[in-house]
Amino acid sequence: MSARMRELFGLLPVSLLVAVGFAAVLSTRSTDVSNATLTYGAFFLGLCVVGHLFIRARLPDADPYMFPLAAVLAGIGLVLIYRIDPELAREQAQWFVVGLALFCLTILLVDDHHVLERYRYTIAAVSIGLLVLPRLPGIGGQVNGAFLAIKVGPIQFQPAEFAKLGIIIFLASYLRETGDILVRPRLRPLPYQRQLILWGTPALLTLLGIAVFDLRPAGSVLLAVFLFSLAAVIRDRPSPKHFGPLLLVWGLAMLMLIVIRDLGSSLMFFGGFLALLWVATARLSLIGVGATMFFGGAFYLSQNVPHVEERVDVWLDPFARGVVDKEGYQLAQSLFAQADGGLFGQGFGQALLELPGGGTILPAAHTDLIYAVLTNEAGLFGAAGLIGVYLLLVYRGLRTALSAADGFSKLLATGLTAVLAIQVFVIVGGVTRVIPLTGVTLPLVSYGGSSIVANMVLLALLLIVSDHARSEAQRRGGVV
Amino acid sequence: MNRQIVQLFGLFTLLFAILLAFTSRWTVFEASSLENNPDNRRPLIEEQKIPRGVIYASDGRTKLARSVGHGRGENRIYTRTYPTGSTFGHPVGFSYIRNGRRGLEQSRNDDLAGKEDEFSSILSGLESRSREGNDVVTNLDVRGTQAAVAGLAGRTGAVVAMEPKTGKVRVMVSEPEYDPNLIPSDIGQLNRDPRQPLLNRTTQELYPPGSTFKVVTATAALDSGKLTPDTVIDGSSPKTISGVPLENAGGESFGPISATDALTNSVNTYWAQVGERIGRETLVEYMKRYGFYADPKLDYPDTQKIPSGIINGDGDYVTDGFDVGRVAIGQGGLEGEVRAGPLQMAEVAAAVGNRGRLMKPQLTDRIVQKDGRVKERIQPDLQSVVMKPETADELANMMSRVVEEGTGTAAALAGIRVAGKTGTAETGPNREFTQAWFICFAPVENPQMAVAVTIPNASGQGGTVAAPIAKSVLEALLGGGAG
Numbered sequence: 001m002s003a004r005m006r007e008l009f010g011l012l013p014v015s016l017l018v019a020v021g022f023a024a025v026l027s028t029r030s031t032d033v034s035n036a037t038l039t040y041g042a043f044f045l046g047l048c049v050v051g052h053l054f055i056r057a058r059l060p061d062a063d064p065y066m067f068p069l070a071a072v073l074a075g076i077g078l079v080l081i082y083r084i085d086p087e088l089a090r091e092q093a094q095w096f097v098v099g100l101a102l103f104c105l106t107i108l109l110v111d112d113h114h115v116l117e118r119y120r121y122t123i124a125a126v127s128i129g130l131l132v133l134p135r136l137p138g139i140g141g142q143v144n145g146a147f148l149a150i151k152v153g154p155i156q157f158q159p160a161e162f163a164k165l166g167i168i169i170f171l172a173s174y175l176r177e178t179g180d181i182l183v184r185p186r187l188r189p190l191p192y193q194r195q196l197i198l199w200g201t202p203a204l205l206t207l208l209g210i211a212v213f214d215l216r217p218a219g220s221v222l223l224a225v226f227l228f229s230l231a232a233v234i235r236d237r238p239s240p241k242h243f244g245p246l247l248l249v250w251g252l253a254m255l256m257l258i259v260i261r262d263l264g265s266s267l268m269f270f271g272g273f274l275a276l277l278w279v280a281t282a283r284l285s286l287i288g289v290g291a292t293m294f295f296g297g298a299f300y301l302s303q304n305v306p307h308v309e310e311r312v313d314v315w316l317d318p319f320a321r322g323v324v325d326k327e328g329y330q331l332a333q334s335l336f337a338q339a340d341g342g343l344f345g346q347g348f349g350q351a352l353l354e355l356p357g358g359g360t361i362l363p364a365a366h367t368d369l370i371y372a373v374l375t376n377e378a379g380l381f382g383a384a385g386l387i388g389v390y391l392l393l394v395y396r397g398l399r400t401a402l403s404a405a406d407g408f409s410k411l412l413a414t415g416l417t418a419v420l421a422i423q424v425f426v427i428v429g430g431v432t433r434v435i436p437l438t439g440v441t442l443p444l445v446s447y448g449g450s451s452i453v454a455n456m457v458l459l460a461l462l463l464i465v466s467d468h469a470r471s472e473a474q475r476r477g478g479v480v
Numbered sequence: 481m482n483r484q485i486v487q488l489f490g491l492f493t494l495l496f497a498i499l500l501a502f503t504s505r506w507t508v509f510e511a512s513s514l515e516n517n518p519d520n521r522r523p524l525i526e527e528q529k530i531p532r533g534v535i536y537a538s539d540g541r542t543k544l545a546r547s548v549g550h551g552r553g554e555n556r557i558y559t560r561t562y563p564t565g566s567t568f569g570h571p572v573g574f575s576y577i578r579n580g581r582r583g584l585e586q587s588r589n590d591d592l593a594g595k596e597d598e599f600s601s602i603l604s605g606l607e608s609r610s611r612e613g614n615d616v617v618t619n620l621d622v623r624g625t626q627a628a629v630a631g632l633a634g635r636t637g638a639v640v641a642m643e644p645k646t647g648k649v650r651v652m653v654s655e656p657e658y659d660p661n662l663i664p665s666d667i668g669q670l671n672r673d674p675r676q677p678l679l680n681r682t683t684q685e686l687y688p689p690g691s692t693f694k695v696v697t698a699t700a701a702l703d704s705g706k707l708t709p710d711t712v713i714d715g716s717s718p719k720t721i722s723g724v725p726l727e728n729a730g731g732e733s734f735g736p737i738s739a740t741d742a743l744t745n746s747v748n749t750y751w752a753q754v755g756e757r758i759g760r761e762t763l764v765e766y767m768k769r770y771g772f773y774a775d776p777k778l779d780y781p782d783t784q785k786i787p788s789g790i791i792n793g794d795g796d797y798v799t800d801g802f803d804v805g806r807v808a809i810g811q812g813g814l815e816g817e818v819r820a821g822p823l824q825m826a827e828v829a830a831a832v833g834n835r836g837r838l839m840k841p842q843l844t845d846r847i848v849q850k851d852g853r854v855k856e857r858i859q860p861d862l863q864s865v866v867m868k869p870e871t872a873d874e875l876a877n878m879m880s881r882v883v884e885e886g887t888g889t890a891a892a893l894a895g896i897r898v899a900g901k902t903g904t905a906e907t908g909p910n911r912e913f914t915q916a917w918f919i920c921f922a923p924v925e926n927p928q929m930a931v932a933v934t935i936p937n938a939s940g941q942g943g944t945v946a947a948p949i950a951k952s953v954l955e956a957l958l959g960g961g962a963g
Contacts, residue, residue: 279484324519332519338506339514340522352522354555361522380500380507387496387503398489402482410481414488421492425499432502 003064003470004056010068011052014075015045021079024348043093044075047100054104059467061474063400066466069393070444070459074452076386077445080373083349084366088447095449099456106460113464117408120173127166128252130159135259146262146307146439160265161441161454164419165461167269171276172411178242179280179407185236198235202227219299222292229288236285257297261305264426264438268419270294275418276411279401315436330363334372334431337362345379352376366447368439371431386445387428394421397462404469413465416458524577528557533592533613535572535584537564537622538650538845544568544618545575545585545660560585566657567629570680571620571649571843573781574660579667583680584843586781588616591847591855614855615848619648627956628653628933631949637935638681638822641953644830644927646860647839649778650957651931652823654681683776683785686819687934690903690942691746691887692917693810693818695828695875698743700766701754702874703867709740709874719749721805726752729904743878744886746902748809755808763808764790764799769866770831770838773797776823777840777863788820810903826932829919832875833899833927836867880924888918890947893954897924900950902942903934913937918946922954929957 019041048071055062074096082089110116116123133139134147149158190198206224209215215223257266274290277283302312310327313320318328318335340346351373353360362369375383397417404410423443430437441451506514515523535545547558560575562568573583581589589595594613621641628639632655641651658670658677670678679685701707715734718725728734728748734741742750755763767773767789775785789797790807793814802816812818823841831838840861847856867875879899882888887902900920907913916938921930931953933946 275488279481279488282481282484319517319519335506336514336517336520336522338503339511339520341507342511343508352525361525375503375507380504383503383507384500387500391493391496394492395489398485401485407481410485414485418488418492421495425492425495428499429495429502432499432506434498434502 003062004052004060007055007064007067008049008052010065011045011048011071014068014071015041015048017072018044018075018079021075021348022082025079025083027349044071044078047097051100051103054107055463058107059463061471062463062467063396063470066393066396066400066459066462069389069396070456072389073386073393073444076374076389077370077442077447077452079348080370080377080445081366081447083377084353084373088366091449092447092452095452098449099453102453103456103460106457107464110461110464112468113412113461114406114408116169116412117173117176120170123166124170127163127170130163130166131260133159146265147260148262148265148439155449158441158448158450160260161448161450162457164265164269164272164423165416165454165458168272168276168415168419169412171273172408172415175276175280176407176411179411181239182242182281182283182286190235198231199228202231222295222299225288226292226296229285229292232285233283233289236283257294257301261301261308262438262440263298263301263308263311263436264430264440266298267294267426267435268422268440271422272415272419275422276415279414280407280411311436311438315433318433330369331431331433331437333362334369334437335433337369337372337376338432341376341379341382343379343381345375345377345382348377350377364439367441368427368437368446369431370442370446371428387424390421390424393417400462400466400469403473404465405472409465409469413462413469416462420455420458527593528559528577530593530611530613531558532560532575533594533615533848533850535588535592536615536617537568537620537625538618538648539622540617542622544572544620547613560660562660565661566659567625568620569657569660570654570682571618571652571780572660574663576664579663582678582781582784584616584618584780587779588844588847591616612850614850617845617848618843619643619650619845620652620843621650621957624651624953624957625653627651627952628949629655629657631933631952632935635935636675636681636937637933637949638685639931639933639949639953640682640822640826641929641931641957642826642830642841643839644833644921644930645839647830647841647863648845648860649823649841649843650929651953652680652682652843654679680784681934682822683778683780684821686786686788686791686821687915687917687936688810688812688905688907689818689820689825690810690905690915690917691748692825692828692901692903692919692932692942693820694743694746694751694808695832695879695901695919696767696770697751697755697758697763697808698739698875698878699770699832699867699871700763701739701758703766703871704758704762706758706762707739707754709878710738712736712738713742713750713753715742715747715750717749719752721749721752721756722803726806740878740881743901744881746882746887751809752805755804755806758804758808760800760802760804763804766866769864771824771827771863772820773799776821776827778823779843779858786821788824790816790818792816810905822932822934825917825919825934826930829900829921829932830927830930831866832872832879833921833930834872835869836865836872838863838866876921876924876927879920883920887941887943888920888947890943891918891920891951891954893922893951893958896922896954896958898922898951898954899924899927900947902947904940904942907936914940914942914945916940916942916945918942918950920947920950920954922958929954 022040078089081092133150139150139152149156205227209223210220274287277286301308314328314331318331324332365373394417401410401413420443423440427440427442429435441448443455531547534543537544543563545560545562548561549556549558571583573585575581575585592613594611624641628651637655639651639653642649656675656677715737717728717731717733734747773789774787790802792798798816803813806812807818810818840863842858844858846854849855876899879901880897883892883898883900888900891898891900898920903917905915907915916935919932921927931950933949935945938945
């Protein structure tokens, strides 16, 4: 069976799932399971077939699984949002159509993704501009303390969702070029006197730091890792010329942490950055310096920016007196909803969302807490299914990176997959109290126009890379 | 590059595994502690959506509590109404989201709300049947309860009737009553009411038992071999007990009399001397066998039960140091005064009636599913063996003399032999009130029912105030072929 036929047949169970999901929700809502459910399923299938036909025409060799997997996620999202509020689901469906249009447009315009390399500095500048937008007076504004959204007329828009694509494109291109020459590893080991100085200095400085600042164990480890990583980077003779722009991006990322004041999206950007740095250079020392700087910065923010501090406190103990019914309410309700779901869940459409007197029990159920709603309705097994779908998508994305022939394709596919995976970790981790809860969307599932559109573009880029990689492999007679 | 990409995939797999581990933590491992978290309002809201089971009287027809639905579809919720109003208010209690739960509504909540374990909730999900509560059929008798309410006639007081052989509680009446239907609107007013209508006087309040406690003293003395029904002791009045003179009721002097006569005429000086003969340790031991010093074993909320016992001036339970002579006749002093609840005294009468075997008092007869199947039938349960059967027989004979010719003649029934004991404790700051008591069981040959009646702040003897109420309750329960 050809790749495209596999994709088409992959879409059938997806549409069935959507139809069954809507049927389940509708049956609890009213007694008559109208043929509306079939309409929903058919409508969704129709949209997906349009996307499929477009891929068939333009990207005949692209990975056959990614599009159906993304469709599963969008379908689950639509069912869940429909269950929360049919009106929101209608809007989300419209956004899905817009997303699909942009998906097609991307495939149409970007014939070859290498074209993007040409515009990398423009893309980087635009992305950074996008990130700063919410801080501009008039259109930007603080939502729960973070600067993430802008409002132009009636449309609310999260620029960070698009900026993440631009940043990844820029980094992939820049690191393809400079990854090998960022550092010049020494071929011969250093004489032992120099070694002594190289490793002795960070050791001494760590001890000094502990003594002077009276650091706790976590801080001491952070400082030690940072200093030793820095020493290792210095030993490898970094090239200042190539390191310059990288440091700039690095600095910008740190600044962003302070500018947008959102741990979640900063972690997403920084994580994507470090993932690319690791794949491009394989230097653990660079990762060590970067990661410790991020944690240091995050720690600084949690001490000095009130709303970040609040989020961290809630994360540490959401049930504390005076916290549970105020700042901690959302996280506490998220955990209560998950506990209510148990192993198998309450069933689609059965979870408690509305208070008897009106009002919702789960704040932001359709965006931040959609994972909690899913766990409530489909239980641990349903949640595991969703995580499984994401893992498969990540697997296909990294497979694409592996099979790609050139460095830019590899880095681009890796970076796009990495931000997607980290975004999943950030929001699900927040909802399940692995890390502090922040306002990042669950890709393709959460309600949100910018999120679904940006992620459809991300998918389009991945498919373009995949098409190139696989058609090239076929030309060389390799196994796909 | 490829090696790093594979490593990256390993890292993401690990991160996703952490997400699943935490999801399992909340959905499975810590689920029950989250569900019991007081800040979690979900269980309360959920329960509102479930039609709670009906609470029935012992006839299985009279509804004491039922659920009424409001709204439709997903927003349908249920509230409780109590068709019998205040009559069964105390034993049944109430259940409201805002006001919480009391009485059987609380102690049988899991049954009434249809709580299921994870496995059966999956099954019910597969069968697509919605969760609903089970019905509770109580042992509460409508006619007996009405007789008790009529007998008290609005006076503050309490009546308990239970079957000696099974422990089934047939009557639990505490005046003043409250109407559970009015709880949502009147709770504040009811809480402030100086007559304390929310207090269940059968289990939540203690009174000086007066001479009814002589049954406990007699049990200890007879069963430990320190006394026989024919033992003659000087019943003159006054007699010095613990260095202070003690008088009989009305100062009446009896001279040397037998134990039977001393119980029939409720001779204080006789039983005070018996108390001194048996000693504190033996008396407390027998009290514990009767269930004193512990919450009644009734299927009723723990927060609505308190133990009977000997209580000192500081309000602490004591088992030593008290004036055993005065405690033996149901009184005491600052070092320790005996206090008992009406249910406890009904248990005393029931234990004698069941030849020394005290059965656990039970309000519930069975739990019935909506389809009519009996889910659980509450079996009679032995609480303790208080005394030898022979002791109980001797005591039953002595107590039947009380009703035949002694202080309790007002409880005598035509054609049925009743065994009982009166009690009259003086209360009030100037001893201007009496605490009138009567405990009994009948028929003596084959006891079917034990009753305890008490009226605080009365103005008469137990035999004249309390005994007639016990009589009418016995008639209602034993008459009409029901017994």
